[in-house]
Amino acid sequence: MEPMLAEQRLPLPSSVSPEADIVRTALLERGLETPLVPTGLSRDEKYERIRQSFTDITRTLGLDLRDDSLCETPHRIAKMYVDEIFSGLDYTQFPKISVIDNKMNVEEMVRIDDIDLVSTCEHHFITIDGAARVAYIPSNKIIGLSKINRIVRFFAQRPQVQERLTQQILVALQALLETDDVAVTINAVHYCVKSRGVMDSNSRTRTTALGGAFKADSRTRAEFLD
Numbered sequence: 298m299e300p301m302l303a304e305q306r307l308p309l310p311s312s313v314s315p316e317a318d319i320v321r322t323a324l325l326e327r328g329l330e331t332p333l334v335p336t337g338l339s340r341d342e343k344y345e346r347i348r349q350s351f352t353d354i355t356r357t358l359g360l361d362l363r364d365d366s367l368c369e370t371p372h373r374i375a376k377m378y379v380d381e382i383f384s385g386l387d388y389t390q391f392p393k394i395s396v397i398d399n400k401m402n403v404e405e406m407v408r409i410d411d412i413d414l415v416s417t418c419e420h421h422f423i424t425i426d427g428a429a430r431v432a433y434i435p436s437n438k439i440i441g442l443s444k445i446n447r448i449v450r451f452f453a454q455r456p457q458v459q460e461r462l463t464q465q466i467l468v469a470l471q472a473l474l475e476t477d478d479v480a481v482t483i484n485a486v487h488y489c490v491k492s493r494g495v496m497d498s499n500s501r502t503r504t505t506a507l508g509g510a511f512k513a514d515s516r517t518r519a520e521f522l523d
């Protein structure tokens with residue numbers, strides 16, 4: 298387990314929900330948080346810096362930013378980074394989570410297949426496109442189904458490696474559901490492998506993270522991976 302860095306323990310803004318704080322603490326304890334340093338920048342300050350930087354990049358590439366199709370590109374990219382594809386770096390954007398007591402005593406696996414997953418490769422900043430499967434065996438808590446999709450999306454909206462993304466979803470759900478019995482698998486195409494570099498347009502990558510009964514019990518694992 299990697300140690301928590303002092304700056305990662307700084308207090309979060311008060312608009313961070315208790316659930317987001319539980320998830321972040323669990324990730325730090327497990328050494329699974331995305332490597333982050335506090336910037337002290339507001340949303341608008343980040344937007345402005347990224348817009349400026351992309352103005353430099355597009356000019357350096359020799360593109361004419363006076364062209365009416367190109368002139369808004371640095372603005373679009375800055376907005377997309379801050380508010381869309383990297384919004385999961387900001388815990389104030391963590392989804393509202395509804396967890397309820399397991400009064401109906403559900404004790405069988407709840408499994409959600411084919412959760413849409415689009416993320417961004419942190420090595421090349423291009424798309425990872427795939428799907429996730431998530432399952433858990435309820436203990437004391439049950440979570441609203443759409444909240445699982447939202448948690449997947451939150452962590453996908455960060456620069457990622459697929460292995461860490463898979464683990465972050467696992468640990469977030471374990472912390473919120475107060476059980477180890479969670480499993481996550483992701484099957485994805487990496488555009489850094491498909492559209493550049495080795496240019497392999499066929500391969501897909503599967504990563505799996507298993508906790509509790511999914512790790513310990515071969516039948517539970519098989520039912521999940523089936």
Ligand SMILES: Nc1nc2c(ncn2[C@@H]2O[C@H](COP(=O)(O)OP(=O)(O)OP(=O)(O)O)[C@@H](O)[C@H]2O)c(=O)[nH]1
Nearest residue numbers: 418419420421457458459460487489490493494495
């Ligand atoms: N384990 C893992 N590797 C990834 C992921 N996304 C991209 N990579 C790999 O990260 C590696 C980075 O390797 P480098 O040699 O530093 O970069 P590169 O020269 O662009 O490598 P090539 O892609 O082989 O051209 C590549 O092998 C990528 O395929 C991921 O989610 N998980």
Ligand SMILES: [Zn+2]
Nearest residue numbers: 418420421489
């Ligand atoms: Zn990549």
